Amino acid sequence: MLRTIVKKEIQNNLYSFRFLVSFAMLLVIVSVTVFILTSDYLKKIDEYSQRQTEIENYMKNYAHFNRVQNVLGATQPPIPFYSLVRGLSSDVNLGEFDDDPLPVMFPLIDLAFIVTILMSLIALIFSYDSVCGEKEDGTLKLMLSNGFSRSKIIAGKIAGGVLTLFIPFLVSLAVGLLMIALHPSVAWKGADWGGLGLIMAGAVLYVGFFYCLGVFISSRHQASSASIMTSLFAWVLLILVVPNLSPYIASFISPTPSRIKIDRETSRMMDTERDDLGRKLSGERLQELIKKYPVLAENFSEAEAKEKLAKDPAFREAYEARTKEVQAAWDEANRIQGEKVDRIWKEVNRKESAQTRLASSLSMVSPLSDFTYLATDLSSTGIQNELHFGRLSEAWQRAFWDYARNRIAALQKKDPAKDWWNTPVDMSDRPRFRFTEEGLGGRVKSALPDFAVLIAFGFLVFICAYFSFIRYDVR
Amino acid sequence: MTWTIAQKEIVSNLVSYKFFVVLLLTIVLVLTSFFIMHRDFKNRLSDYQVIRPKPGDPIALLPPNPLSIMAKGLDEALARSYEISPIGITVRAGQKSGNIIFSLFPAPDFLYVVRVVLSLVALLFGFDQVSQEKEKGTLKLMLSNGLSRSKILLGKWIGNFLSLSVPFLLVTLLGVAFLSLDPDIHFSSEQTLRFFLILFLTLVYITFFLSLGILISTLTKRAASSIVILLFIWALLVFVIPNLGTLLARQIVNVPSVRALSEKRQQVWTREVLFSQGEGSKLADHLRTIGDENDRLDENYRGKFNRLVNLSKNINRLSPAASFVYAVTDIAGTGISEENSLKREVVRYKDSIIQDMISTVVSNSKIKEYPAFGYNYRSLSSVFAQGALFDSAWLIFFNILFFALSYFAFVKYDVR
Numbered sequence: 001m002l003r004t005i006v007k008k009e010i011q012n013n014l015y016s017f018r019f020l021v022s023f024a025m026l027l028v029i030v031s032v033t034v035f036i037l038t039s040d041y042l043k044k045i046d047e048y049s050q051r052q053t054e055i056e057n058y059m060k061n062y063a064h065f066n067r068v069q070n071v072l073g074a075t076q077p078p079i080p081f082y083s084l085v086r087g088l089s090s091d092v093n094l095g096e097f098d099d100d101p102l103p104v105m106f107p108l109i110d111l112a113f114i115v116t117i118l119m120s121l122i123a124l125i126f127s128y129d130s131v132c133g134e135k136e137d138g139t140l141k142l143m144l145s146n147g148f149s150r151s152k153i154i155a156g157k158i159a160g161g162v163l164t165l166f167i168p169f170l171v172s173l174a175v176g177l178l179m180i181a182l183h184p185s186v187a188w189k190g191a192d193w194g195g196l197g198l199i200m201a202g203a204v205l206y207v208g209f210f211y212c213l214g215v216f217i218s219s220r221h222q223a224s225s226a227s228i229m230t231s232l233f234a235w236v237l238l239i240l241v242v243p244n245l246s247p248y249i250a251s252f253i254s255p256t257p258s259r260i261k262i263d264r265e266t267s268r269m270m271d272t273e274r275d276d277l278g279r280k281l282s283g284e285r286l287q288e289l290i291k292k293y294p295v296l297a298e299n300f301s302e303a304e305a306k307e308k309l310a311k312d313p314a315f316r317e318a319y320e321a322r323t324k325e326v327q328a329a330w331d332e333a334n335r336i337q338g339e340k341v342d343r344i345w346k347e348v349n350r351k352e353s354a355q356t357r358l359a360s361s362l363s364m365v366s367p368l369s370d371f372t373y374l375a376t377d378l379s380s381t382g383i384q385n386e387l388h389f390g391r392l393s394e395a396w397q398r399a400f401w402d403y404a405r406n407r408i409a410a411l412q413k414k415d416p417a418k419d420w421w422n423t424p425v426d427m428s429d430r431p432r433f434r435f436t437e438e439g440l441g442g443r444v445k446s447a448l449p450d451f452a453v454l455i456a457f458g459f460l461v462f463i464c465a466y467f468s469f470i471r472y473d474v475r
Numbered sequence: 476m477t478w479t480i481a482q483k484e485i486v487s488n489l490v491s492y493k494f495f496v497v498l499l500l501t502i503v504l505v506l507t508s509f510f511i512m513h514r515d516f517k518n519r520l521s522d523y524q525v526i527r528p529k530p531g532d533p534i535a536l537l538p539p540n541p542l543s544i545m546a547k548g549l550d551e552a553l554a555r556s557y558e559i560s561p562i563g564i565t566v567r568a569g570q571k572s573g574n575i576i577f578s579l580f581p582a583p584d585f586l587y588v589v590r591v592v593l594s595l596v597a598l599l600f601g602f603d604q605v606s607q608e609k610e611k612g613t614l615k616l617m618l619s620n621g622l623s624r625s626k627i628l629l630g631k632w633i634g635n636f637l638s639l640s641v642p643f644l645l646v647t648l649l650g651v652a653f654l655s656l657d658p659d660i661h662f663s664s665e666q667t668l669r670f671f672l673i674l675f676l677t678l679v680y681i682t683f684f685l686s687l688g689i690l691i692s693t694l695t696k697r698a699a700s701s702i703v704i705l706l707f708i709w710a711l712l713v714f715v716i717p718n719l720g721t722l723l724a725r726q727i728v729n730v731p732s733v734r735a736l737s738e739k740r741q742q743v744w745t746r747e748v749l750f751s752q753g754e755g756s757k758l759a760d761h762l763r764t765i766g767d768e769n770d771r772l773d774e775n776y777r778g779k780f781n782r783l784v785n786l787s788k789n790i791n792r793l794s795p796a797a798s799f800v801y802a803v804t805d806i807a808g809t810g811i812s813e814e815n816s817l818k819r820e821v822v823r824y825k826d827s828i829i830q831d832m833i834s835t836v837v838s839n840s841k842i843k844e845y846p847a848f849g850y851n852y853r854s855l856s857s858v859f860a861q862g863a864l865f866d867s868a869w870l871i872f873f874n875i876l877f878f879a880l881s882y883f884a885f886v887k888y889d890v891r
């Protein structure tokens with residue numbers, strides 16, 4: 001019996017005008033989007049390797065420890081999933097003079113956008129008249145008079161509707177995926193396909209939610225012309241309003257300090273304030289050292305010092321002690337100021353993450369946000385990936401600074417007179433930043449709450465649709 | 476006679492469920508948007524008070540623009556702090572960069588509400604104008620009473636335009652009245668003019684969607700088909716074309732990424748500072764080299780980026796939603812061209828003081844006080860000359876075209 005209703009729903013939809021239009025639209029939009037995103041991804045790959053070559057060339061000729069951290073920042077390479085989902089990858093970069101504000105005006109279109117905006121709209125277009133439309137046509141009465149149970153009708157309607165909705169989407173996506181699979185330069189791994197499968201599962205839940213919502217609204221109305229109004233009203237609130245308001249509301253409830261102010265303060269602390277402290281500390285330490293090595297009180301030019309170092313072992317000992325003390329003083333100044341700056345930034349970051357968490361919780365009232373978080377986390381383009389990248393980059397920085405300290409100590413042993421911080425050094429054996437995407441397990445774990453919320457929303461709206469239909473007046 | 480039809484339309488709208496839903500949506504969204512964006516503006520204003528440069532600081536910093544409450548656009552980028560040092564311009568971004576959720580969803584300003592929601596609402600007013608009257612049989616009745624088709628169409632258009640725009644304008648004015656209660660928000664007479672221009676363009680924009688709704692309604696036999704087609708066209712015009720157009724333009728114009736450029740700048744800077752520590756080298760020469768190289772990189776990027784902006788604008792203009800965004804942000808002073816103009820001024824400011832800064836650093840003399848940075852937003856005439864006039868005319872053209880098309884379609888419409 002249920003199968004008959006599902007079959008009838010599918011056939012009904014397949015021959016409908018809206019099916020034809022949505023099929024044509026999705027086919028064009030999905031294939032064009034995948035095509036453009038793939039070519040954009042390939043361009044990004046090219047640029048990334050060019051950037052790496054430039055950094056290598058620089059390092060060969062000018063690598064010196066004092067400013068190397070400005071050149072060797074950890075950067076994330078483009079990942080193959082960029083052909084489908086972009087998430088937070090757009091390059092706005094307000095921190096640079098030459099920023100790229102275009103994504104602020106019009107955000108990118110990707111698979112997440114197609115599912116969240118277009119598929120939800122299509123789901124409502126398919127379902128807004130599923131109950132009241134049949135009532136208007138008189139077919140609902142007929143079905144019920146033939147002894148069909150109401151619960152079977154509603155279950156059959158939802159199952160049939162969601163199944164037909166996915167036909168145009170899956171066919172269009174298959175065309176897009178074919179482009180990706182056949183492209184020699186885009187190499188998707190097993191984890192990517194696994195991630196995509198899970199995103200599709202999320203899309204089923206998301207679209208299912210909107211279909212059930214449409215059925216629910218349809219069974220609360222007697223006329224389909226009123227049902228479409230309420231459906232669109234609900235759609236606008238859930239899709240276009242709640243997610244956009246949430247970060248603003250969160251910023252009012254849980255404010256954060258001005259980044260510009262903190263940035264200025266900490267720059268001053270690591271610049272003039274650090275230099276003053278460094279000079280003061282090294283002066284104090286040298287005063288102490290001069291008592292032990294009076295020779296250090298005299299002034300030498302670099303050439304004289306070099307000559308004396310080669311000839312006079314006592315002077316060499318004193319000079320090495322001096323270099324050590326100066327280094328220790330500056331290390332201490334860096335440590336003291338660094339800790340102060342760290343404390344300030346930690347507090348700012350704590351406040352910012354509290355605000356982000358609040359904004360993300362508020363936005364989860366909308367299934368659009370749930371699906372966006374789920375899709376971006378599963379494709380390594382979301383908030384979870386930012387955290388993962390941050391962890392990798394921190395670990396690499398620590399490794400690099402361990403390497404730098406060891407190298408400088410070794411070099412100073414060789415030639416204590418030389419300023420090794422500002423001398424080009426071969427750093428080809430340095431630890432390099434390697435980005436690896438987080439394993440699928442970790443990504444799934446971070447997407448679980450979003451799945452749970454989507455399932456809960458879907459279940460809730462299904463129950464509402466069910467009970468409204470049970471009590472629906474078919475006359 | 477036209478007025479009678481318009482009155483009939485208004486009365487039938489007033490008692491409809493559609494009108495109730497639309498009114499509720501408009502009131503809630505417009506007022507929420509004003510409230511939220513006003514709070515956001517106040518937060519940014521108090522931030523500005525904290526970080527504003529002291530006299531003599533070589534810093535270019537604009538206060539937030541009150542019109543950004545309506546059209547935020549790039550105000551966040553415009554109100555960044557541009558700090559000049561002997562090696563060039565350092566930019567510090569506002570606090571929004573700390574919360575990633577901001578970059579996931581667009582700002583819910585008045586512009587967004589109009590562009591996305593009001594356009595949908597206008598379609599809902601237009602979608603069943605002809606097809607539903609045909610389904611009900613009232614169209615036949617009207618025509619059999621000797622009414623001319625052009626009068627019917629015009630009456631419908633006027634009636635629906637008034638039912639849509641009067642509540643919307645009232646709610647908007649209520650929002651503006653709420654803003655005017657705040658003593659921190661001053662609209663100069665020019666800004667008030669800009670506000671009314673934005674309001675005018677808003678009306679032009681929503682009437683485009685009303686005309687489009689009526690056109691599709693005259694091309695379809697059933698209101699149900701009309702709404703399906705319209706929702707798809709709406710999604711295409713409001714979301715798909717502008718978002719895809721920018722990406723498409725990027726495939727045609729090769730612009731280096733911000734990251735690539737920033738890496739190049741760092742390489743130049745660190746290399747020259749290293750060289751400056753060599754024996755016999757002059758710091759001033761190296762600082763000048765850094766400045767020159769940065770200027771060259773910037774000029775190269777600006778040229779390419781402007782080409783990208785122009786191309787993406789031209790592609791996106793296929794959609795009136797994009798033209799509307801460009802025109803409104805330009806008039807509000809929060810558009811891409813305004814950011815470009817500000818950057819030119821910042822570079823000019825840097826050029827005027829950098830030599831002085833370099834000699835101060837080289838001679839180790841006391842830090843000087845520099846003249847303050849001044850910036851005047853582009854005047855309305857230059858805003859219009861540089862694109863807003865085209866976008867406004869383009870919107871009006873779309874309007875006339877779709878109204879004319881709906882007229883011809885309606886004249887040939889089979890009412891049986």
